[in-house]
Amino acid sequence: MTLKFKPKTTLMTFLALLALASGCARTAHLSDFDLKKHLEKEEGVQMYAAETRRSMEQEVAMGNTDPLVKLAVYNYLGYGASPNQPVAMQLLRRAADKGDSRARFTLGVILAQGKEEGIAQDKAQAYKLLSTVGRGVEGNADLARRFADELKAQLPADQVKAIDKSITADAINSSLIGLPDDKTVDIKKP
Numbered sequence: 001m002t003l004k005f006k007p008k009t010t011l012m013t014f015l016a017l018l019a020l021a022s023g024c025a026r027t028a029h030l031s032d033f034d035l036k037k038h039l040e041k042e043e044g045v046q047m048y049a050a051e052t053r054r055s056m057e058q059e060v061a062m063g064n065t066d067p068l069v070k071l072a073v074y075n076y077l078g079y080g081a082s083p084n085q086p087v088a089m090q091l092l093r094r095a096a097d098k099g100d101s102r103a104r105f106t107l108g109v110i111l112a113q114g115k116e117e118g119i120a121q122d123k124a125q126a127y128k129l130l131s132t133v134g135r136g137v138e139g140n141a142d143l144a145r146r147f148a149d150e151l152k153a154q155l156p157a158d159q160v161k162a163i164d165k166s167i168t169a170d171a172i173n174s175s176l177i178g179l180p181d182d183k184t185v186d187i188k189k190p
Contacts, residue, residue, distance in 0.1 A: 035109045053079065068098075096129060101132075105144050131148045132170075
């Protein structure tokens with residue numbers, strides 16, 4: 001007996017099965033999304049978490065903003081120390097205010113779910129944060145868009161419109177930073 005198969009079809013079937021097995025094809029809903037597992041998967045095994053944590057704390061103290069989110073996640077998950085959600089939230093807010101997409105995603109999910117003790121659910125703020133997650137944040141950008149769409153459907157239309165308007169205004173203002181006060185720029189021709 002001779003087996004015949006089409007290489008293109010076989011490859012597509014193999015890739016689809018691979019995506020399904022890896023969990024990429026799963027659809028996640030905000031209400032049942034496990035943020036802690038998601039973050040643990042992103043961070044990987046932390047064998048030297050306490051040492052890494054001290055190093056990140058030193059970098060943050062010196063003004064380096066890059067490790068803010070990682071340190072927030074360490075506080076949230078309890079890597080290298082006991083979990084400390086208030087500190088994690090403070091660090092996430094600082095990083096989100098500086099435009100960090102991973103911080104906006106993480107903070108947005110926490111606020112949307114409202115599952116953490118002492119942290120009130122705030123779907124409007126969560127919608128704003130998740131709507132501003134930029135591209136290139138691994139799989140978080142797609143999840144953020146889906147979660148933002150879920151929240152949008154749960155919020156009153158006038159509130160969504162006001163948030164969207166605020167997001168647009170924030171984007172315009174941030175693009176004007178550095179321009180002279182009169183918002184005009186002289187362009188010299190060569």
